[in-house]
Amino acid sequence: MIDLRSDTVTRPSPEMLGCMVNAETGDDVYGEDPTVVRLEALAARMTGKEAGLFVTSGTQGNLLALLSHCERGDEYIAGSQAHTYRFEGGGAAVLGGIQPQPLPFNERGELPIEDIHAAIKPDDFHFAKTRLVCLENTMAGKVLSMDYLAEFSDFADQHELAKHLDGARVFNASVKLGIPVSDITKYFDSISICLSKGLAAPLGSVLVGTQALIDRARRWRKMVGGGMRQAGVVAAAGIYALDNNVERLAEDHARASVFAEGVSQLSTLSVTPPETNMVMVHTDQDRFADLRKYLGERAVKISSPRLVFHRDIDDSEVQTLIDLFRSFDQDV
């Protein structure tokens, strides 16, 4: 089975499972799980932030960030296709009374500075208070440019807006650019990082930021039921992932490129060359439905036109995929 639906589908390796079995644990709600404490400190150190908080999922990390930056009646600006706006069940509005202000991303995955500027509400009781801007990096597999991040950060600071990064795949961005992740995270007040995607841990995310922000987030985490007890058994997988699975993201990027190159000459569908681990397929809806069925009958899972490469896909499977796409293309 080759599963291209997401990089969330990876299974923990034997080495990672070994770390989990041997993890030192304690009750983390009392702050007594040494492995969780170690993971939080490691994530904070790598991203150049004061503190970290181990959370159940990326959605929880983003939610706690929004709740910790904003108050009831505040507003956050996010992309209209951003996870923080579109794919998190409206949690910030439901639980925090925080209003989203969605804006379209441009083709580079950026929120244009002038669009953010135009969306900031005047200080007037008719309006929600614009408090925070969220970016996403990578955004649909695209890496935000360092020039844009610098400009974005200056702008937000000038307007006293807090800056949150949905960094579910921020290590894909840093590996692609060949820079430490802290060069990216320095432009944000808080960052949520998924351990369960390309980093291949079974679950969990880390939220990082200032100590004060993380203290607020810890309180919210308890409220939404995210206070976990001997969580060191899963935090150990996160430490393993940060220690061992960051640089290898380059292999996923390379395989995505090899695949995209291999199917670049087809007549009934086209693909966008990937910046990181995602290849977008372009074809009409009917043809896509046929493709999904064709692949499904041949032990390849896809769900959307976004094909995601990850640790559990090897070179020979990339070749299998290229061959299958070519034979599908000829089978009009």
Ligand SMILES: *Cc1c(COP(=O)(O)O)cnc(C)c1O
């Ligand atoms: C997966 C993802 C999340 C949320 O992660 P979950 O662990 O699935 O809740 C947030 N943002 C982006 C961009 C993601 O891809």
